[in-house]
Each structure stands twice: as C-alpha cells, then as structure tokens.
Amino acid sequence: MSKKKRVNIIGAGVIGLTTGLVLQRNGYQVKIIAEHWPGDFDINYTSPWAGAYVRPEPKLDEKGRKLEEVSYKTLWSLSYMNDTGVIRIPTFDMYTYDLQIDGEPWLKGIYHKFQVIPKDKLPKGAEYGLSYVTVSMDVPKYLRWLLSQFTNAGGKTKKIHLNHLNDAFEPDVDIIVNCSGINARTLGGVNDDKVFPTRGQLVAVWAPHVKAAKFLLSQKDNTRTYIIPREDGIVILGGTMDVNEYDGTPDPKTAESILNRCAELCPELHQGKGLSSLQIIRHIVGLRPSRKGGIRLEAEISKNSAGNNVVICHNYGHGSYGYSRSWGSAMEVLELIGSANQAEISKL
Template sequence: MSTKRERVNVIGAGVVGLTTGLVLQRNGYQVKIIAEHWPGDFNIYYTSPWAGAFIRPEPKLDERGKKFEEVSYKTLWSLSYMNDTGVIRIPNVDMYTYDLQINGEPWLKGIYHKFQVIPKDKLPKDVEYGISYVTVSMDVPKYLRWLLNQFTNAGGKTEKVHLNHLNDAFEPGVDIIVNCTGINARTLGGVDDDKVFPIRGQLVAVWAPHVKTAKTLSHEDNTRTYIIPREDGEVILGGTLDVNEIDGTPDPKTAESILNRCAKLCPELHQGKGLSSLQIIRHTVGLRPARKDGIRLEAEISRNSAGNNVIVCHNYGHGSSGYSKSWGSAIEVLELIKSASQAEISKL
C-alpha cells in the first residue's frame, strides 16, 4: 500500500496503461488515467485494439522478460475462468523453421500448461523445432472494456484529453506520474524517445468457429504466420512485420499472402472448400509500439511547476508483447513506485 504518495496519474489507456492503472488502484493508490483514445476508439496510434492478442513463449528472454511473461500468463489464465473478460484457453502449436539452439530445453518449462517439445519426426517438413501447450487468447475489444470497467469499479478516475507534454500530467496533489504512452512516447514532449518506432502489422479476421487450436510458424528472418481463435468464433490470421511503416490501409496483395500462408499452415481453416469459401469479417492494420532497447521500465524523480519532487515511472516500448507482458510490467511499476517513494521518504 502507498504511504506518503497516494495520487497517481497514468498517461495512456492501451492495454499497458489500463492494466497498470488497475494494479495501482487495487493496491491503495488513487489513480486517474489520462488519455486521448479509449476502448471503443479506433486510431492507428492507439495500438492496442489492433493486436492479435495471445500469449506465446518468446525464446531467449532475459530474466526480467521471463518474469513479466510468467506473471501475465498466470494472471490471464485465471481470468479465463471468469465471465465477460474475453479471455479463453486454447491449445497452441508453435513451430520454427530454424534451430533455436536451446539444446532441447524450453525456456519456460513448467510454466505453460501441457507444455511439451514435439519430436522432430512429428513435425512438418522444413520445420526444425516445435512445441505445444495451452495458452490464452483475448477478444481485444471485450478485454479492453473489461479492464476499464474493473478500473472504474475499483474507484479509478478517467480523463479524455490530448497531452502535448509530460508536464501536462502534473496536477496539484499528484505525486506520481506513470508514462504508458506506447508509440506516442516518441513524440510526447518531455519524453521524446527516439528509440521508439512502429512495426506495422496487417491481419485478416475470418469466421471459422470450427478452428479451436492456435498455430504459429516462425522464420529466422523474424517473419511469422499465425492463426489465433477468439471467443466468439472469429479467427485472427497474420501477419506482417513492417518496420517503420505507418500506412493504415490494408494491402490486398498482403492479405492474399496471409490467407495463403495460413491455409497452408492450417488446412482445416477452409474445411477443404478452398479459400474463396472463407467468410472474411475484416482486414485490419495496426502498429506495434516497439523500442530499440526493449521495454523502458524505470522510475526517476522530476519536479513539478511548484518545485516539488514527483516520481515519474516509464512503462512503454512493449512492441508485440503488450498483452503478454502487461500484468508483469504493471507489477514492476508498483514495485518501482514503492522503492522510489521509500527513497524519497528516507531523505526527509
């Protein structure tokens, strides 16, 4: 629980900002989330609504990354048993066309339910490594609304506003600012992080309620084909990794490539009737808020206009792992704020 510092302004209402705000509100802080875009809005720079949104183990994570992923996976797993969260449990087959060079040892063994390495002779041709496990998938609009409702039901406040500068979040009585601006951290005054960059991703949503298993095929050049079932019968097909591209218009040739790749990976997608039989719900393009050095998660002391010390904690740069590391990084923000608060108190 907070002691000296009780009021917090969180900037940003994407999955990271909402989760961080909820964690802090539940832990005794009085939180207000400040953002221009909210669940239900669709803007290319509001990146969370466009995500595929499921958790898969990332190979060769550092210890902090593993911790964030584990915390998020376990939290979302528990949410999958609750109504109205939009979170479901799904089996996943995860394959690689190259040798991960992990000596057969999974990087998060014992964390994922029913986790097993697939024997090489059971893998498709040209696939070098494969694992299977049960993971979680999120119906993005429903899950974001659930986060926001949980936050406000817990007493959290909201304000819809565009901020030009970090200092705009410094209000009288607010001692802590948490910066969860994602891709907008590149242009927000007072942050101006030139390490932040967009990775454009194109998806195709189809109606295929018979598909119950997620599948992913990763290549050494970091390209990836994936199939993600959602709660309501939609299946998300992807994807692309277009670094420093921001065009929000879906490309027909790219969509065709995605459909062909996904049909090859998952022939049951069209039930033997051909791609033309697929019911396409929509084509979407979103941006991943990536950062050159990975997630920026650190606390610093700044001064407000009254000359008082303010804790500023940064939590952005999640790239394609916003959903899969949201709970873990939010818990880290809580710990960073506690540590910074104690350091300030000790100076008194």
C-alpha cells in the same frame, strides 16, 4: 489513516489500463488520462488492433521471463471468468530452423501441457516445435473489462490530448506513469527516439471450428504466420512485421499472402472448401510500439511546477508483447514506484 498517493497514468491502451487497475487495487488513487479509449479506433491507439494472445519467446533474459510468467498466470486465472473475453487454447509453435536451446526451455513448468514436439512429428520444413496451452483475448471485450474493473475499483478517467508530459501534472499528484506506447516518440518531455512503429497487417475471419493457435516463423523469408482463435468464433490471421512503416491502409496483396500462408499452415481453416469460402470479417492494420533496447520500465524523480518532487515511472515500448507482458510490467511499476517513494522518504 494516511492519505492515498495520487497517480496519473498517461495512456489507456492495454498497458495503461492494466497498470491503472493494479495500482488502484493496491492502495493508490489513480486517474488515467488519454485521448483514445476502448471503443475508439485510431492508428496511433495500438491495443484495439492486436492479435492478442500469449506466445512466449523460447529464448528470453530473466527480466523478460518474469514479465511473461506473471502475465500468463494472471491471464490464465482470468480465463475462468465469463466476462473477460480471455479463453484457453492449445497452441503449436514451429520454426524452420533449430533454436539450439540447451537443456529444458524455461517455459517448462510454467506453461500448461508444455512439451517440445519431436522432430518426426513436425510438418515438412519445420526444424523445431513447441506445444502448450495458452490464452487469447477477444480484444474489444477484454479492454472494456479492464476499464470497468478499474472504474469499479474507484479509478478515475479523463479524455484529453496530451502534447507534453507536463500536461499530466496536476495539483497533489504524487506519481506520473507514462504508458504512452507509440506516442512516446513524439510526446513532449519524453521524445524517445528509440521508439519506432512496427506495422502489422492481419485478417479477421469467421472460423468457429478452429480451436487451436498455430505459429510458424520462417527463417528463409522472415515471415511470421499465425492463427489465433478468439472466444466469439473470429480467428485472427497474420501477419507482417514492417519496421518503420506508418501506413494504416490494408494492402490487398499482403492480405492475399496472409490468407495463403495461413491456409497452408492450417488446412482445416477453410474446411476443404477453398479460401474463397472464408468469410472475411475485417482487414486490420496496427502499429506496434517497438523500441530499440526493449521495454522502458524505470522510475525517476522529477520536479513539478511547484518545485515538489514527483515520481515519474515509464512503462512503454512493448512491441508485439503488450498483452503478454501487461500484468508483469504493471506489477513491476508497482514495485518501482514503491521503491522510489521509499528512497525519497529515506532522504528526509
């Protein structure tokens, strides 16, 4: 019986955990090494702060479609399990401009109960709309589930701060997978200056009566307003897209704007009692790991300190779509390192 190839994954956000679980389940011996883990809260650890639902982009290239389709189908299956924190929710996406999509949107036939909303059924000011059933995630519960599934499958963990990619090299490690997220900008050996933060501010409120997600993209002021119900009765209200902003402190005026916009989009939010009646659970600020040119999802061959070839695969730069492309990108990593290993074998 051949020895399992050893993989070290950098990062324990949703991308690192999902990638680790996929690889561990597919015959690799995986260890995730990271400073921050589910249960930790740090501005540079993005996953705990996310709104976390699957809202597909109506206009996507083939690669993006594949990542989202794989993730959506996998998360849909997880929504039938009680301990994942994943639930199914009806969703309504609206835009204040016509998207000018020729023919049927690519989402048709993939997303459950998908349809283009007739223009006469849209609220005032909206020019295009979609409805479908998607999934949302109770973030703390879902991250804990990923980690427990990973360790139950035999995966290993190591809590450590990494300054350089070389810190992930260990004896007998064959593959490094870099899922460092926003930290890819400063991690030695990567130093990707295409990575930048997109600050997002959210408000979590108690509103168990809200069962559907809503999203409105306004072209006039470039605001994104959204309502995302979770399993536990908390509803996430958003949001902002503040490019190259690092401040982790919630801004009261921004929070007020989010609440007002969300109440206008979803009047049932406060059940006619006014915004002051809403129970605010917490204010949230996170840094999305955005990247010029999109996700870096590629493999390369490098040398370790002993002069042996090691496969390095990168999987970061997901921006707002970490959760909705997590399973698709993890499966892509599985294919990439398989192809890289085969290419090395063919040279022998």
